Amino acid sequence: MRLGFINGLRGFAILAVVYHHFFSRFTPKSLGAIDIGGLSVSPYTPLFNGWLGVNLFFVLSGFVLALPYFDGRRDFSKPGHTRWFYKQRAHRLLPLYYFSVIIAMILARRITMADEPFRDLLLMATVTFNFNEATYSPVYNWVLWSLGLEVWSASYSR
Numbered sequence: 001m002r003l004g005f006i007n008g009l010r011g012f013a014i015l016a017v018v019y020h021h022f023f024s025r026f027t028p029k030s031l032g033a034i035d036i037g038g039l040s041v042s043p044y045t046p047l048f049n050g051w052l053g054v055n056l057f058f059v060l061s062g063f064v065l066a067l068p069y070f071d072g073r074r075d076f077s078k079p080g081h082t083r084w085f086y087k088q089r090a091h092r093l094l095p096l097y098y099f100s101v102i103i104a105m106i107l108a109r110r111i112t113m114a115d116e117p118f119r120d121l122l123l124m125a126t127v128t129f130n131f132n133e134a135t136y137s138p139v140y141n142w143v144l145w146s147l148g149l150e151v152w153s154a155s156y157s158r
Contacts, residue, residue: 013053016050016051017057021050023047061150093147094151097147100147101124105124123135127148129144130145
């Protein structure tokens with residue numbers, strides 16, 4: 001089942017995150033509210049909260065993962081079903097994740113000269129960096145924190 005509004009929400013989340021990372025520092029600091037029919041509305045509020053696009057991605061991901069199980073198209077009644085689910089998630093997430101890690105470590109190594117590169121490599125290779133306060137946002141590419149959580153959220157969506 002395809003739900004068209006999901007892609008619209010994904011597009012909105014993408015725009016929010018991109019705006020937050022690239023343009024939010026240029027948004028006027030004035031949060032002057034506008035009175036619209038007795039309702040106080042601040043036009044800059046969506047612009048200052050673009051980071052919520054990541055949260056929207058997490059919600060949409062959980063919804064899309066759960067939908068086939070709610071409507072009965074898939075289930076976890078047999079051990080093979082569980083293996084299939086994790087195989088599909090790994091197939092979808094890990095290639096992009098490892099590609100990003102390799103590129104980030106090659107490019108950022110020269111810039112950051114991390115204190116413990118072998119520890120970082122091990123934590124990133126096993127996607128366990130999110131469990132360590134010092135590496136939660138990896139020095140090589142701090143944006144990977146969200147992909148690390150996405151990998152682990154598949155474990156808990158079942």
